[in-house]
Amino acid sequence: MTQNPTRIALVMNEVRTKIAARSYLPGSRLPSVRAQARALGVSVSTVVEGYERLVAENAILSRPGAGFFVSGPVAPLDLAQIGPRLDRDIDPLWMSRQSLETDESILKPGCGWLPPSWMFEQGIRRAMWALARGSTTGLTDYATPPGHAGLRQLLARRMRLAGVEADTSRVLLTESGTQAVDLICRFLLEPGDTVLVDDPCYFNFHALLKAHRVNVVGIPYTANGPDLQAFELALLQHAPRLYLTNSGIHNPTGATLSPVTAHRLLRMAETANLTIVEDDIFADFEVSPAPRLAAFDGLSRVILIGSFSKTVSASIRCGFIAARADWVESLTDLKIATSFGGGRLASELLLLTLTDSGYRRHRESVRQRLAQAMAQTVERLQPLGIVPWLMPQAGMFLWCQLPAGADATTVSRRCLQEGVVLAPGNTFSQRQAAGDFMRFNVSQCTDKRIFEVLAKALR
Amino acid sequence: MTQNPTRIALVMNEVRTKIAARSYLPGSRLPSVRAQARALGVSVSTVVEGYERLVAENAILSRPGAGFFVSGPVAPLDLAQIGPRLDRDIDPLWMSRQSLETDESILKPGCGWLPPSWMFEQGIRRAMWALARGSTTGLTDYATPPGHAGLRQLLARRMRLAGVEADTSRVLLTESGTQAVDLICRFLLEPGDTVLVDDPCYFNFHALLKAHRVNVVGIPYTANGPDLQAFELALLQHAPRLYLTNSGIHNPTGATLSPVTAHRLLRMAETANLTIVEDDIFADFEVSPAPRLAAFDGLSRVILIGSFSKTVSASIRCGFIAARADWVESLTDLKIATSFGGGRLASELLLLTLTDSGYRRHRESVRQRLAQAMAQTVERLQPLGIVPWLMPQAGMFLWCQLPAGADATTVSRRCLQEGVVLAPGNTFSQRQAAGDFMRFNVSQCTDKRIFEVLAKALR
Missing domain, CATH: 3.90.1150.10 (Aspartate Aminotransferase, domain 1)
Structure with missing residues (x-):
């Protein structure tokens, strides 16, 4: 029986398109010949011929007895290929x-x-000298699971001064502010979930969220915080899991959240059971501190994160998460699983620098x-x-x-x-x-x- | 119409079980009342009553007009809850x-x-002193996207000495060896993929792979490497995407891969289009170097990773990946998205320490x-x-x-x-x-x- 070339092409295109779109994932089994034939309304032998040609092209593999599989490492997670191509x-x-x-x-x-x-160069040099003379453990050993206790204490104290009810058990050190957001995304998000971001927002949030394969919805940012009407609508339309924002000085707009907006935003978040991540990375630049969502909320549904890369050093990597104590426990497990012990040297250096009398x-x-x-x-x-x-x-x-x-x-x-x-x-x-x-x-x-x-x- | 309490309980149990098993994810929409009724073979009003009771228990939420949703942050990714409870x-x-x-x-x-x-304490102290006197950029700035060029050159040179055809463009620095494996998993794996590990293997591989929600299959390890019969069977049965192993000195067994096993293993991997990650973390302990899969393979389907936490310092976090140049490009994007710039200070310190005449x-x-x-x-x-x-x-x-x-x-x-x-x-x-x-x-x-x-x- 001769076969219809158009129909064979149909089968091949179907498979190629789905591989490109990652509906058929590398290494995954293709639909059986029979199922594919049914789905496309063509004959079994047409599908067999289409599959065989794709095997010849190395687009798919045949494993006798097991079926046809998408070829292995041809289309791994390429961030440039996910979402709208910019x-x-x-x-x-x-x-x-x-x-x-x-x-x-x-x-x-x-x-x-x-x-x-512009950075606190002399303070960092002093910290290096002090540490170079210090204990061997600080120079060679892993950090404890939640990170350096002294630095966590200092951070909890700073947060309390800013009105955020934090204690050491609610603070986890991470390798960077970006890793802090990344761990929270791993903890709370599934591929396909929806996340709200400010529009405009810090550009790396887009790349990071892409890596988590979530839907991102941008909420217009006003001079006082996110546009609350758009926010409310997005809650209804998208049932988002998370809202990721900047507190204090907003990146890129330089705007500041007003207390009224903060309060109304939190009320909406409570109703919709939405978790909020507040990135506090620019705190040390503030002249008169703006309200923090985490302070209103008491670290219940708001997670506060930050780092020292903007104000002390980007070379010494260290970030932090402040959250509910039970979440901190699970996030610590995730941190160990995905990056093992943290950088002890970095946290020792930062503690010395932040407590330097010149800071x-x-x-x-x-x-x-x-x-x-x-x-x-x-x-x-x-x-x-x-x-x-x-x-x-x-x-x-x-x-x-x-x-x-x-x-x-x-x-x-x-x-x-x-x-x-x-x-x-x-x-x-x-x-x-x-x-x-x-x-x-x-x-x-x-x-x-x-x-x-x-x-x-x-x- | 009075309702059958057993059937209402059936609905409620069904939902509770699926939430616990994360088949229904936090924040996700439940099946519509109609669909659930069909699926369970009960009446629509029974499902409505079951859903309403679950709302009263706060297990699920009702959003008028949008449907029913699993309550938000009640069951985030808890590694302790995934997989067999140990x-x-x-x-x-x-x-x-x-x-x-x-x-x-x-x-x-x-x-x-x-x-x-036992660590190279004096070398690290010397490196700290040198850096404390060095350029401000090294103390305060981010690393370049692929990481410190000098350290990558040194690593490429060391790999070439071990027979692995590497050049600087094929080497990417990471925050740690664990992060190296984690990035590769993000790059290559989808939830539900199968990964082969040695049985026994480094215990944190289990935790890390759990976080990626993949199926893990253990291959018995022999004195010469993995049991090849079991390996071949696993390839056929599970069509795995990745094999994650230790090269050089195997953790925990201390065994060493034989050249014959390495060669046969690679042939199987080629046939099955399997990617291999070879963790080379103990290289500096070897007296007479064992064969490396990456050397036989020429960094084509084998990815070599490592770090300095065992031999120089665990406090100074830095790892590396050596892989195909195009994969290094995509992995660099992923690294930036999920941890931004790397730790420049750590790589500067390591380069100084590794090139110290006493090392x-x-x-x-x-x-x-x-x-x-x-x-x-x-x-x-x-x-x-x-x-x-x-x-x-x-x-x-x-x-x-x-x-x-x-x-x-x-x-x-x-x-x-x-x-x-x-x-x-x-x-x-x-x-x-x-x-x-x-x-x-x-x-x-x-x-x-x-x-x-x-x-x-x-x-």
């Missing part, structure tokens, strides 16, 4: 990679951290420098027609609208050719609604060349 | 936690690392001390009727059979009360087939009290 210039991962490359000649107003010369003064001077750089950057952007969305109370970020007609991605691409890495708005926007916005890190904007390159790119 | 004394996570607790008075022949006094001599002296401790431990175990399964060529582990009738879990429980943490065999065994085995870390067996406590526990 222009590489506004892909969050591309953004991270550009910022992390260390070519000293590149200017990086788009990156998310302070220049090395408070250093923090104060960074705040002042940031305020000056903020004013200067606004002034330099103004002649270019680049206008801040709001004037942040503190912090390093300025979220700006470009002059009418300018596209942030195009401008960023042009500037990159001149050695200036920018952060185009849509990198931060789930809804891709920030095409004419750009985030500037004012601490990285001291070089006048940035504004010359920008002016040229805008023309 | 006696807490032989639970791998319990084992890790016991070993990681730092009560100096506790003796830990069951733990998996060297005592601090080679230190490594040599550790090997000699291990050989002496090995002989001494065997001698001290012998009067207790505890017999090594084989005499390892090198390393710190001795895998021993207890005298007839003794149960390793019971003995471990008794010894723990006397302040001695042991590593009972079933912690390492997927099939729970090592109930009369125990792993001893000879470097942690220098205190005679261990053997007195053991003798008492065995009586």
Whole structure:
């Protein structure tokens, strides 16, 4: 019996499409010949022929007696392939990679951290010296499961000062702030769950959530916090599992949550049984502390996370989670399973640095420098027609609208050719609604060349 | 219409059971009333009544217009609840936690690392001093996406010396050896995939794979490597995606892969399109290097991982992955998404320590001390009727059979009360087939009290 080539092609396309979309996963068994024939409304022999041709192409494998399988390592989890395919210039991962490359000649107003010369260098050096003379255990041994007790105590104390009822048993150290969010996602999320994020939000949240294969819904961010009407609607429409946000100084907008918004948000979260992760990474930049969801909530459905990468050192990796004590227990198990003991050296160094008598003064001077750089950057952007969305109370970020007609991605691409890495708005926007916005890190904007390159790119 | 109480109970039990088993996930929508009624063969009103009672119990939520949902954060991913529930004394996570607790008075022949006094303390102190005087960038900045170029070069060179064709583009630094395996699992595995491990194997592999919700199949380990017949059978029966093993000195058995087994294993892996992860963490303990699967394979389907936690410092966290260049690219994306920049300080310290002129001599002296401790431990175990399964060529582990009738879990429980943490065999065994085995870390067996406590526990 001759076979219909169109139908064979139909079978082959069906399988290829499903492999590409990861509906058929690498290594998984294909539907049986009979089931596939039924599903596609073709004959069994057509499916056999289609499968055999795919075997010849190495797209699938035949295991006699066991069936047909999707070939092994041809399509592993490639973050670039999940979700909507973005222009590489506004892909969050591309953004991270550009910022992390260390070519000293590149200017990086788009990156998310302070220049090395702004960091608490002397304090870190002192901590290194002290530790180099200290106990061998600190230099060679694993950390305890929840992490360094002294650092956890210090963090709990700091949280209590900020109104968050925390004690040491509710604090877990992690390898980084990103790992903190990652562990919580592993703990609470299943692939296919829905997570709310601010729109715009920290761009790496997008990449991280992609890795967890969840649905992400962006809630427009206002000057006082998330848009509550949109938030309420999203709760009804999507029954989300988690809301991931920045507390204190919002990234990228520099906005601050108002107490009224915080209160109403928490009430909605209670009704919908929603868990909230509040990333407190910029706490040390604040001049007058904004309300924390974790303080209102008492660490019940709110999980507070943070790290020291922005204010002490990004080279010494350490983050933390503050949450319900029973969750901390389970998160500790997950941490051990997926990264074993934490970095003891890093936590010893951080404890020494944070308790250094010069740290408070250093923090104060960074705040002042940031305020000056903020004013200067606004002034330099103004002649270019680049206008801040709001004037942040503190912090390093300025979220700006470009002059009418300018596209942030195009401008960023042009500037990159001149050695200036920018952060185009849509990198931060789930809804891709920030095409004419750009985030500037004012601490990285001291070089006048940035504004010359920008002016040229805008023309 | 009055309702049948038995049928209402049936509905409620069905839902409760599925929530407990995580078939219904927290936050997920329950089957519609109609669908549930059909599935259970009861009336719609029976399901409504059952659901309403579950709402009253707070087990589920009703969202008008949207349906019924499993209550939120009541059953997040609790590793202790996944898979067969083990006696807490032989639970791998319990084992890790016991070993990681730092009560100096506790003796830990069951733990998996060297005592601090055996580590390269002077080298680490020198590295700390050098770095404390060095560039600010090293102290405060993020690492580049793939990690410190100098350390990656050094690792590639070391691999080439061991016959593994690696270059810098094929090496990625991670936060730890455990994170290296974790990233690969995220990259290659889907929940429900099958992974082969050695039986016995490093106990944290079990906890890690649990976190990825995969099926784990244990392959009996022989003195020359995995049992090839069992391996071949498992390939046919389970179509596994990955085989996770230790190269060099096997943990916990101390066995060494033979070239013949390595070659046959790789041929099978090629036929079945199986990826292999080879954990090379004990490389520096080897006296005469065993064959590496990665060397035979040319880093095509074999991924080599390792860290420095056993030989340099567990406090300075850093691991590595060597793999196909395209996989390294995707793994770098995943690393950034889930832990952002790596620990620059840790890699700078390790590079300085590994290139310290004293490191080679230190490594040599550790090997000699291990050989002496090995002989001494065997001698001290012998009067207790505890017999090594084989005499390892090198390393710190001795895998021993207890005298007839003794149960390793019971003995471990008794010894723990006397302040001695042991590593009972079933912690390492997927099939729970090592109930009369125990792993001893000879470097942690220098205190005679261990053997007195053991003798008492065995009586």
